[in-house]
Amino acid sequence: MASTTPRAEMSNPPPTQVASSPLQDALKGIQQAVDNAKGHAVFTCGGKIKIGTADDTLPTEDTRPSQGGVQGEAKVEHPKDKEKGNEQPIKGKEDIFTQEQTGGPIVIRYDVQDDLVTGASRKVTLPVENEADSLAALIKCCSPATFGHDGKDVYDETYRKAIKLDNTEFCTTFDPYSVGIVRIIERMLLPNVEGQKAYKRTVRAELYNLNIYSGPSGKFRPHVDTPRSSLQFGSLVVCLPSQHEGGSLAARHDGKAVIYNWWKRASNHIQWAAFYSDCEHEVLEVSSGHRITLTYNLFVEMESVIPKLLPCKLPLHETVEKLVKIKNFMTKGGTLGFYCTHAYAHTSNVPMSQWSLKGIDMAMFYVLHSLDLKPLLRPTLKENFHFYDEFEEDEEDEYDEWESDGENGEPLVPAECRYLENAIVGDELWPLRVRENRGIEGMTMDDGRDWEEHWGLSDRLKVLWLNKRPDNAQVAYAYLAYGNEPGLGARYSNATIIATVPPKRRQDVCTQ
Ligand SMILES: O=C(O)CCC(=O)C(=O)O
């Protein structure tokens, strides 16, 4: 007779009821998190730079820069597509970075091999004007591209069909640093960690080769690059502007692939991709044209982090704060001015920026900023003539307080203060202005309003200058002047920092 014994049931509990230990749970959680993270992990990033003027690439719906978005020409392939032998990439999710900007043509100078004269070089500018001639000459100077196999350099066209120049045989005006590529790689592939105080990881890109994959049948089958040192973490491939078809670059990692279809924009774009060293990659067959790439080895470097400058800790901060905190100082508000002590090309076509300020000028800018006095960079004309008497008479009252409201009745700003002026401060930084028919030599200011209009000035300011005008003014306004003889007249301006003291005094808070 069959009987069931509760004891027997107890000795064989169903597997689902096995109690897992906290250690096992924790490890399982970690494994799950790693698996999830893999799905999102970035292993490659890329971008493109249009050859042309900035106006050519005003942002449009499809060309705006985006972080973490796949934009058309680079697509993510999912593992199942590869398993099915389906090489057609499908539009995937956000794991690459695209960059959109403009740049000029690229010049390459290379050694001429078959010349009797040693040291001769030729140059080619990409995109090429006359493809047949200029590329033929370059191609003639390249040698077959080998690859490393079993510790040897081998040439095998079934595996790699390309020609190349070593980095000792050419130089180029293309610089991955100045166009921001290295910075993007740093952020995408070597991000720094919050709390990493003393050092940060930076990227060094070392030019390796110039490669030409030509149609038909130029290719490089799947391979992994050989790291040149333990600090190499990846490779950068830059596709120079040259018309071709096919030759997509596929970068693969952990069952995922990103395909860069550069040929679509090859005629007028520089396009690039970077990937980690352990990523398998492949150049698919080029069907026509010449696919010209520069390859770079990417190394990690540790850079010591220099502590940030704190404006409120600068001795200058204390002195300026002391001024603005004086009782009755500019209670109705006012303007402070500082003449930049270094020379700047502040009247050139490219406006100077606060980021280019040097030494004490930079310190003063940030001290004024930290005191919430809204510093701005402005040109201030150097006065040749005493022209503002009328102005002073009219508006003197407004400034009485500066001169008479000090402690114990003595002037707050002493009468002998030489730096109080009716300053001709430009509304913004602008390039040198030239006027063709201008007034009488020696009398340029009597109809001052007129030329002020031409220089672009809207108003004169009562400025309390914090320092003396240095001798570093630059030509700001040029005009034909008529005196005894016609001549060229010029007015000079200084780069100045103009700050606004608000009407009500505020708590001087140091926020840093
Ligand atoms: O030119 C390319 O797109 C890649 C070349 C490459 O993989 C290499 O030179 O190792």
Ligand SMILES: [Fe+2]
């Ligand atoms: Fe490679």
